[in-house]
Amino acid sequence: MNERRAVDRRTALRNYIKLYLILIRTSVRSRMQYRFNFAFGTLLAAIIQLSEFLMIAIVLAKFGAVRGWTMHEVGYLFAVMTLAKTLYRTFGNEVHNLERYLVEGELDQLLTKPLPILLSLLPRGFRIMFGEVIQGGIILAWSLGQMLHSGQVSWWAVPQTLFAIVTGGVVLFAIGMATATCGFWTTRISMLQNMTEDAAQTAARYPLTLYPGWMSGLLLTAIPVGLVGYVPALYILRGELGLWVFPVLAAASCLAVLLALRFWKFGISKYQSTGS
Amino acid sequence: MGTITSKTVPTVQAEREAAIEAVGLCKSFKTPVVAQGRFSGIRSLFSREHTTKEAVRDIGFTVEKGDFVGYIGPNGAGKSTTIKMLTGILHPSSGSVKLAGVDPHRDRLRCASRLGVVFGQRSQLWWDLPVKDSYDILAHMYGVEDRDKSKRLDEFAELLDLDEFWDTPVRKLSLGQRMRADIAAAMLHDPELLFLDEPTIGLDVNAKRNIRGFLKVLNEEFGKTILLTTHDMDDIEQLCRRVMVIGGGRLTYDGTVAGLRREIGLPTEIKVTYRAGYVLPRQGGDLIIAGDRQTGAHVQPNQESDRHAADSSFAMRIVSQTESTLTVEVNRQDVRTMDVLRELGQLGEIEDVEMREPDFEEIIRRAYG
Numbered sequence: 238m239n240e241r242r243a244v245d246r247r248t249a250l251r252n253y254i255k256l257y258l259i260l261i262r263t264s265v266r267s268r269m270q271y272r273f274n275f276a277f278g279t280l281l282a283a284i285i286q287l288s289e290f291l292m293i294a295i296v297l298a299k300f301g302a303v304r305g306w307t308m309h310e311v312g313y314l315f316a317v318m319t320l321a322k323t324l325y326r327t328f329g330n331e332v333h334n335l336e337r338y339l340v341e342g343e344l345d346q347l348l349t350k351p352l353p354i355l356l357s358l359l360p361r362g363f364r365i366m367f368g369e370v371i372q373g374g375i376i377l378a379w380s381l382g383q384m385l386h387s388g389q390v391s392w393w394a395v396p397q398t399l400f401a402i403v404t405g406g407v408v409l410f411a412i413g414m415a416t417a418t419c420g421f422w423t424t425r426i427s428m429l430q431n432m433t434e435d436a437a438q439t440a441a442r443y444p445l446t447l448y449p450g451w452m453s454g455l456l457l458t459a460i461p462v463g464l465v466g467y468v469p470a471l472y473i474l475r476g477e478l479g480l481w482v483f484p485v486l487a488a489a490s491c492l493a494v495l496l497a498l499r500f501w502k503f504g505i506s507k508y509q510s511t512g513s
Numbered sequence: 514m515g516t517i518t519s520k521t522v523p524t525v526q527a528e529r530e531a532a533i534e535a536v537g538l539c540k541s542f543k544t545p546v547v548a549q550g551r552f553s554g555i556r557s558l559f560s561r562e563h564t565t566k567e568a569v570r571d572i573g574f575t576v577e578k579g580d581f582v583g584y585i586g587p588n589g590a591g592k593s594t595t596i597k598m599l600t601g602i603l604h605p606s607s608g609s610v611k612l613a614g615v616d617p618h619r620d621r622l623r624c625a626s627r628l629g630v631v632f633g634q635r636s637q638l639w640w641d642l643p644v645k646d647s648y649d650i651l652a653h654m655y656g657v658e659d660r661d662k663s664k665r666l667d668e669f670a671e672l673l674d675l676d677e678f679w680d681t682p683v684r685k686l687s688l689g690q691r692m693r694a695d696i697a698a699a700m701l702h703d704p705e706l707l708f709l710d711e712p713t714i715g716l717d718v719n720a721k722r723n724i725r726g727f728l729k730v731l732n733e734e735f736g737k738t739i740l741l742t743t744h745d746m747d748d749i750e751q752l753c754r755r756v757m758v759i760g761g762g763r764l765t766y767d768g769t770v771a772g773l774r775r776e777i778g779l780p781t782e783i784k785v786t787y788r789a790g791y792v793l794p795r796q797g798g799d800l801i802i803a804g805d806r807q808t809g810a811h812v813q814p815n816q817e818s819d820r821h822a823a824d825s826s827f828a829m830r831i832v833s834q835t836e837s838t839l840t841v842e843v844n845r846q847d848v849r850t851m852d853v854l855r856e857l858g859q860l861g862e863i864e865d866v867e868m869r870e871p872d873f874e875e876i877i878r879r880a881y882g
Contacts, residue, residue, distance in 0.1 A: 252656070259653050267641040270682070346637050348602045350654060351626035506604045506618075509542055510597055 253356055260360030268364060282368030290315060290376055293442070306444045309389075310474050312380035315442045317398065317466040319373035321405030322438060323366050329410040331362030333434070335417035336426045342511035354505060390474060397473050400483060404490040405465030409438070411493035412460060414501055421504035437462045444470075464489055530614035532706050532738040533576040533599060537608035540569040540594050568594040570762040571608070576740060576755075578705070581732045583753035583770075584742045587881045591762040592742045596710050599740070600630050612706060626655055629699035633711035636695055638683040644694050645679050648701060655702035662701065669697040672727050689720030696727065700737075707731065709741040713748055725751055746877055758880045766880055777876045780830075780842040783853060784867040787837050791861030799831040801841065803856040829853060 268275055293315060297308040306314075326333065338344040338358075347357040381398065384390045416433045420426040441462035445453035457463040464486060471477040543563045569591040576582055586592050597603040599610055601617030601624055610617055617624040631637075638647040652662045670676050673693040678686055686694060692712060699707060709728075713721045729752060731737045743749065749756055749770060756773050758766040766773055794801065803826060827848040829841040839860070843853050854866065 256653055259650060263639060263642065263646070263650055266646075267639060270641045343635070345597065345602050345632065346635060348621070349600055349625055349628065349630040349637075351622045352654060353622070508603065510594075510603055 253352075256352070257356060257360060260357070261363045264360050264363045265365070279366075279368045282366065283372055284368075286319065286369055286372035290372070304444055304446045306446075309380040309383045310470065311443065312376050313384070313398075313474060314444065314466040314470055316373050316377035316380060317402055317405060317470070318438060318442045318462075319369060320377065320402045321409055321465045323369040323373060324402060324406030325409040325413060326369075327364060327366055328406075329359055329362070329413060330364065331358045331360075332410065332413045332417045333430065334362055335420055336424070339420045339424050339426075339508075340511070344508060345510055348508075355501075384474065394473050397469070397483070401466070401469035401473070401486065404486040405469075407490035408461055408464050408493050409434075411490070411497040412437070412462065414494075414497040418497070418501045418504035421507045421509075424509075433460050438465075441465055441467060461489065461493060530611070531575045532578045532580065532613060533574070533740065534611040535575075535595075535599065535608070536573050536610075538569055538572040538595065538598055538605050538610065539567070539607045540591075540598060540603060541565050541567045541606050567762055569598070569605075569759075572759070572762075572764050573608070574757060574764065574767055576738060578738050579732070579736050580738055580740075580755060581728075581753050582740045583749040583756045584740055584759065585744070585749060585756060585877060585880075586742075586759035590759045590881070592759055593710060595759065596708055596740075596742060600628060600708055601625065626702065627704050627706065629702070629704040629707040631692075631695050631699045631707070631709045631712055633692065633709070633714040636683060636691055637698055638691070638694060640684045641682055643680045643682055644675070644686070647683065647694075647698060651698055651701050657702050661703070665701060665703065666697070669700065669727075672730060673697055673723065689716050689723075692716060692720065692724060693727075696724065700731065705738060707737055707739045709739065711742055711744065713743060713745050721745070721747070728752055746872070749877075758877075760881050773880060774876060775846065777879050781845045781850075782832060782840060782842055782869040783850070783857070784838060784840040784869075785854075785857050785863055786865040786867075787839070787861040788864040789862060790837060791839060793860065801829045801831065801856070803827050803829070803852070827852070829856070 290312075293311065294308075297303070297311055302308065303311055331338075332355075335358075338347075344354075347354055350357050377398070381390065381394060385392070385394070412433055413430075416430055417426060419429055423429075437456060437460045440448070440452075441456060445456055445463050445467045448456070453463065457468070468478075469482060469486060472479065472482040543565050572591075572595060584592055584595070594603065598605045599612070599617070601610075601621045604618050612624050613627065615624050615627075617628075637651075638644065639650065648662065648666060651657075652659070657665075666675070670679075673696065675694060675697060678690050678694070681690075683691065683694070696709070696712065699709075712724060712728075716724070725748065728739060728741075732739050732752075739752075741748065741752070753770060755768065756766065756770055757764055758773070766776065768776075827843070829843050832840040832842050834840065839857065841853070841857070850868070854863070857863065
């Protein structure tokens with residue numbers, strides 16, 4: 238009996254993965270109906286990202302370093318955050334857009350499908366974010382390249398950084414999902430998102446030592462954006478902490494997603510839909 | 514032996530399960546009270562004050578397999594809320610739902626795969642893709658084999674004229690085309706049970722006829738159980754065997770269409786113009802009671818006359834009156850028009866008579882209360 242259930246679950250999982258890919262393909266095809274919009278959006282995103290970094294670069298160039306962090310190190314934090322966020326927004330963007338589904342009652346349709354709600358929801362927002370990937374990639378290559386050159390880090394930093402980007406993306410997704418879940422009670426979530434997502438992500442582009450203790454504590458626990466760039470950078474760039482950072486990051490990101498999923502499931506049962 | 518019986522019993526029960534079984538369904542929505550005055554935005558964010566709106570109160574019913582049920586009620590009566598609870602979208606505040614024995618909230622995925630749902634106001638198709646692509650995706654979603662998919666789509670295409678817009682992106686379809694495409698989409702996985710929330714809303718006469726024809730075929734030839742909400746009383750009259758009326762969150766009627774007519778009564782308005790005024794009998798109120806005194810005086814050569822002769826007293830309600838006209842309402846189930854005219858003729862010399870039959874809309878309006 239148990240064996241059969243395991244087999245059933247495996248076929249179900251395989252079907253889900255197949256379906257996920259089909260839905261992503263569908264989403265890309267839908268988006269490609271508006272090619273100009275796609276091309277223009279990509280270009281615009283790249284320009285915005287670049288100008289954001291230029292601002293930071295100017296500040297850094299002027300003051301040299303932030304609380305003992307060099308320009309390259311801060312650039313690294315910035316790039317890791319950008320790439321982690323890009324990862325989250327590529328695969329999990331629809332969680333960020335949940336407000337639209339709540340306000341317009343569009344979640345109804347998804348709830349009538351024989352799929353876990355996230356499986357119908359997430360592929361809808363799948364998009365390829367060339368602009369962000371290129372921008373983040375360039376800054377990362379530049380800052381890591383400089384540090385490799387100066388001998389501050391070894392080549393090990395590259396796989397370690399990629400690992401941190403993945404766990405960081407997962408953490409940001411968990412924060413996004415937990416924030417969105419609040420929408421099942423409040424319907425509107427954009428203000429909350431400003432705090433837990435936008436502001437928090439911006440804050441974590443700098444070393445957390447910049448902030449008062451309570452705030453950096455907050456950014457490591459309640460809204461753990463510090464886990465995205467800051468904590469891995471402590472080890473990868475500065476040799477603080479220890480190799481144990483990586484299993485901790487993996488565990489923390491898994492825990493964050495599991496907690497967010499729990500909350501999400503509870504939230505769904507409070508879904509109020511809209512009138513018609 | 515014991516094991517065999519315990520195994521067979523559930524299957525027998527499953528055969529007998531009602532298509533829909535709703536028990537004591539309630540749903541209340543909490544809306545936070547928006548504070549007024551200074552810092553109202555922040556205050557309402559932290560305020561725990563809220564108003565509770567009971568959208569649905571204690572609704573219970575059973576729908577048997579193969580039934581065609583119309584679910585009607587005025588706007589805001591709780592129709593959509595009920596449908597959303599039945600389909601597993603909303604969790605009821607209390608009460609329970611079973612669809613063919615399965616709880617759509619505990620077991621949403623299993624239920625959803627046996628269920629077709631159409632919301633008239635929203636499409637489940639992929640907006641930017643050709644219609645046929647949506648069917649491909651849905652077939653994957655519900656695990657429909659290619660062979661079954663093309664067989665069913667061929668049938669649907671014929672019944673719903675899908676061919677004319679097969680390759681058109683959904684966003685370019687007319688409302689009627691979109692609705693046809695949506696209904697076909699809801700039936701692609703061959704569900705036993707179909708929910709339609711206002712499927713004919715905003716459609717022209719042809720599109721409505723087309724869709725009604727299709728639903729009739731689904732119900733009569735394929736034995737599908739269908740529950741629909743509508744504001745179009747022709748939908749009810751032409752399709753449904755059973756009507757449920759909801760008002761203020763409660764079921765106010767549940768029975769046959771004919772029964773609803775009977776219960777509400779069919780008041781026919783008769784407006785009589787008198788040549789030289791009329792004299793109302795002194796009976797008080799707005800009723801004119803026609804007494805037994807006419808018994809036997811108007812025997813008609815028709816089968817029904819005996820019934821009327823046996824109890825020929827009836828009441829007419831005065832709707833409005835002017836100096837020369839009198840408008841009364843009678844229930845034509847109880848009394849024949851000739852009797853009414855004879856009675857009215859005794860009040861004065863009749864010059865002209867106008868009659869207005871109530872339509873089904875009117876009955877519903879009364880049923881809504």
